[in-house]
Amino acid sequence: MAARSHNSGGQNPEFILREFQGMNLIDAREAINDDEFYWCENVIPVGSGAAYPVGGPTAALATIAETGAPSYTMTFNAFGTDYGFAVWSNSGHGWIVNLTSFATTQIITGLTSGQTSATQYSNQGLLIIDPTGYWDWNVTTPNTLTPQNNALANSTLVFSNIINGGTQLKNTGVVAGGGGSGATVQTTWKVNSVAINAAGTGYAVGDSLLLTDGNPSTPAQIIVSSIGGGGTITGISLATGGAYPGPLTSTLVATGPTGNTVSGGSGSTATFTVKIIASSITVLNRGTGYTGSPFYQDLISTNVAQDQFNLTSSGVIGGTSIATYAGRVWIAFNRTGYFTDINSYNSFGGVGGSFFINDSYLHNNITAFYAANNYLYIFGDTSIDALSNVTVTGGVTFFTRINITTAVGTSTPTSIFGYYRAIIFYHASGFYQLSGATPEKISQKISDLINVITTNGAFPLVYGATVLVHSELCACLSFVFTDTFTAGGPTGTSPGVRSIFALYFRGRWWVSSLITTPGVALAMQGVFSVSVSGTQTLFSWAANSLYRAFSASALMPWLIKTKTWDAGAPLYEKQSINAALAATWAGGASSGVTLKVDTEVTSSGALTVPLNGSPVGYQLDVLAANEGGNQYLGLTANSQAPTNASKIRLLALRGKAEHNFLA
Numbered sequence: 001m002a003a004r005s006h007n008s009g010g011q012n013p014e015f016i017l018r019e020f021q022g023m024n025l026i027d028a029r030e031a032i033n034d035d036e037f038y039w040c041e042n043v044i045p046v047g048s049g050a051a052y053p054v055g056g057p058t059a060a061l062a063t064i065a066e067t068g069a070p071s072y073t074m075t076f077n078a079f080g081t082d083y084g085f086a087v088w089s090n091s092g093h094g095w096i097v098n099l100t101s102f103a104t105t106q107i108i109t110g111l112t113s114g115q116t117s118a119t120q121y122s123n124q125g126l127l128i129i130d131p132t133g134y135w136d137w138n139v140t141t142p143n144t145l146t147p148q149n150n151a152l153a154n155s156t157l158v159f160s161n162i163i164n165g166g167t168q169l170k171n172t173g174v175v176a177g178g179g180g181s182g183a184t185v186q187t188t189w190k191v192n193s194v195a196i197n198a199a200g201t202g203y204a205v206g207d208s209l210l211l212t213d214g215n216p217s218t219p220a221q222i223i224v225s226s227i228g229g230g231g232t233i234t235g236i237s238l239a240t241g242g243a244y245p246g247p248l249t250s251t252l253v254a255t256g257p258t259g260n261t262v263s264g265g266s267g268s269t270a271t272f273t274v275k276i277i278a279s280s281i282t283v284l285n286r287g288t289g290y291t292g293s294p295f296y297q298d299l300i301s302t303n304v305a306q307d308q309f310n311l312t313s314s315g316v317i318g319g320t321s322i323a324t325y326a327g328r329v330w331i332a333f334n335r336t337g338y339f340t341d342i343n344s345y346n347s348f349g350g351v352g353g354s355f356f357i358n359d360s361y362l363h364n365n366i367t368a369f370y371a372a373n374n375y376l377y378i379f380g381d382t383s384i385d386a387l388s389n390v391t392v393t394g395g396v397t398f399f400t401r402i403n404i405t406t407a408v409g410t411s412t413p414t415s416i417f418g419y420y421r422a423i424i425f426y427h428a429s430g431f432y433q434l435s436g437a438t439p440e441k442i443s444q445k446i447s448d449l450i451n452v453i454t455t456n457g458a459f460p461l462v463y464g465a466t467v468l469v470h471s472e473l474c475a476c477l478s479f480v481f482t483d484t485f486t487a488g489g490p491t492g493t494s495p496g497v498r499s500i501f502a503l504y505f506r507g508r509w510w511v512s513s514l515i516t517t518p519g520v521a522l523a524m525q526g527v528f529s530v531s532v533s534g535t536q537t538l539f540s541w542a543a544n545s546l547y548r549a550f551s552a553s554a555l556m557p558w559l560i561k562t563k564t565w566d567a568g569a570p571l572y573e574k575q576s577i578n579a580a581l582a583a584t585w586a587g588g589a590s591s592g593v594t595l596k597v598d599t600e601v602t603s604s605g606a607l608t609v610p611l612n613g614s615p616v617g618y619q620l621d622v623l624a625a626n627e628g629g630n631q632y633l634g635l636t637a638n639s640q641a642p643t644n645a646s647k648i649r650l651l652a653l654r655g656k657a658e659h660n661f662l663a
Contacts, residue, residue: 007034012577013567013657015633018650020045022508025448025485030564030600030632036445038634039485040510042558043648044469044503051560051648052470053639056552057514057522060545062102064088064095069525070541072414073463075099076120078138082530084539084546085126089114094128096137097546099530099539107137107145115320117368117413121329121345127322129331134317139345148346151286152183152294153314157278160307162192165214165274166258169298169306171247174287176294180313183287185296186248187307189256190241191220192277197259199232200270207265211242211257211274218243220257222272224265231267244276246298255298278307286314286346314348321413323369325376326390328352332366337378339397351397357385361406368413372423377404377434379425381411386437404437414526417464419475426462431477431504446502446509452482454497465529467503467538469550474503476538478527490557491519492640499524501549514540514549515556519640522547557640562651564598564632572657575628579635580652581609582620588644589614591621595637597653599630606638618649628655 008014019035022045029038037045045051064086071089075082082099087108094108094116108128116130125138133149140146152174174183191211207224220242226235247253259272281296290313297305319331319338329345331338335357341350357366361383368379378385384404391398408427410416415426423434430443430450443450453462463478480499483489489498490513498521501512514522522542527549529538538549567574576597585591594606604627612619627633635651 007565007567009568009657011657013574013655015562015565015567015653016650017562017652019048020051022510023446025446026444029561029634030566030570032563034563034565036563037510037560038563039559039561041486041490041560042512042515042556043560044472044474044510045508046470046472049649053555053558053643053645053648054469054512055550056554056556057516057540057547057549058551059516060547062097062104062546064104064544066091066093066095066544069523069543071114071461072116072118073526073528073541074118075528075530075539076118076126077123078125079123083126084528085118086526086541087111087116096126102546108135117319117321119322119324119329121324127324127329127345129317129319129322131318131320131333132316134319134331136345147288148286148314149288149316150180150290150313151288151346152185152283152290152311153286153349154312155281155283155296155309156312157280158295158308158310160278162275162277163300163306165191165211165256165276166254167256167276167306168252168301169247169255170250170252172250172297172299174290174294174296174311176290177292179292180287180290180294182285183283183290183294184248184285185309185311186282186284187246187278187298187309188217188280188282189244189246189276190279191238191257191274192241193275194220194222194236194238194259195273196233196236196270197273198269198271199228199234200267202231202267203227203233203270204231204266207267208239209265209270210263211259211261211272212263213261214244214255214257216242216244216257220274233267233270236272241279243279246278252301281309321366321368323371323376325369325371325387328390330369330376332369332378334365335362337366337369342392351392351395353397355401359403361403367409367411368416370416370423372418373421373436377423379413379416380409382407383409384434384439404434405439408432408439412462415462415464415477417466417475419466420473424464424475424477426464426477431502442504443509449481449485449502449511452484454480454482461525463525463527465527465538466536467529467550468536469503472505473536474505476527476529477502478524478540480525486559486561489513489521490559490638490640491515491521492638493519501527512549512556514542514547555643555646557638558643559636559638560648560651561598561636562634562653564600564634565653566632567655567657569657570631571661572631573629573659573661574631574633574655574657576625576633576653576655578622578654579607579625580620580622580650581637582618582649582652583645584618584647584649585611585615586644586646587614587616591645592643593637593639593645595623595625595635597625597627598634598636599628600632601630603636620649625653631661
């Protein structure tokens, strides 16, 4: 175990911070542990004597023709290419960004709900749900947004004539009373009856005969029930009618078996007179826009209909959350969950279906579906369910659904993300990590920061993702907060409302603001992460421009605050004598770093940390820092300009203790 920080009392006490255990905002600044920061911005506290200022963002990689910040962001992969997807609720537009070329494409126009959700489908493309509709991009048709609303869903047989097997038929296509396009349908015919045409010879009772012409998916089966002399067939029964596909186009095609091609049995030369009838249809392409009363027919050569199926459409498929799980697509809307047929993104028939949650612990509506760890997690604002064990029995889908918690959930779907085998999400009481069936609050150390997250409309906008920084995989939560902790952060601007990342790893918290130039920090809103060459990389929207975080070679300005220290004698007046900063330098002409001595009521002026020449490597810089006459003393270290300190080793303060305030 690393040694504890060396902090001593006495007449000339010393305070040394070098173990760097992350931030603590729940305790008073004078009461936090000696090895914790009160504030740590743009510096990752990796280990003892190893806190690293972090690189800044890239220049803007893409800029969208929108105003303001996106209301929803996510990432997906389509056949090996990563994309970012973002929606602007103020315009209702949705855009994708190719994360290799950074080309931008507007794929949605005019959504206005502000409740859009999306998910990757296999690695084919994107599925998008909104209360106003359902679409896919690059799944049905490459590089194309395809609406799945008002698609063909069900059929009803109106009539079907009994006709001779082998009759020439043609397909009318779907006839729509109210528009619609793109749907294709095919009839399945079956044998309705058979009669002996030629008795053949050499057959035996019980022989099974198959009618194999007509390209059956399943051939009809005839059983020989009686025979005459020489094995001639005198009696038969129809065991199964089989399945024979009808025509696909308006070209006449012989449909069903003629009865002249027979296989099986012990004899030969038997033929039969066959009658067929339409039994069902298969929707090959569901199409879109069918709002009228569509129907479908098969015609003979004189254009007389031999069957008719009335069709119904799906209507507008709406929802507020979408996920892929167990080979299906799951859509949440209000308190109902809908799921597709197996291995389908757009068919809710077959073994698809829905379920309604009427349990009282679901306070309002379902806020999010999230698939991970072999579960489909169902979030409410104050509850979480886990759905699993999806099976099909007798053509019906079954699953189990258990309640995990009735105390916490989320109203902010954009805050949910995976971190190792856990799921992290935001609740008004803090950031939580859900591992298995137990949610654990991980934000105790930064509770005061959680309390000042600001809202946009009815709820805070919190976004979550993962990012690799200095070989540490960090959970990253992005939000806007009211800064009452610093004098405006590393930029030195006036305190107030600003955006920030809160990052967590190995039980440690630190924060980051993406600063592009000295004094200018990006107003971040909307993050997502992508693995780039095996490195989990963070992207962030700032208004309508996209940036990659922690990627620039130049280090960002940073700000760290120690505890305010009592030297083991909180009732004694103390005064600082010297302050020190140890760091690894990169050869700059100046340090670019200032120190302030803080008390419980004020701070000293900024003291510039000197460098002996232009050093490369380790150097301990000590400077006079006379401030005090107070109970507590601490340090603020700040670099508002890009710094050449590549590694911070320690911060130290030496003072003197004088009279007892109670004396």
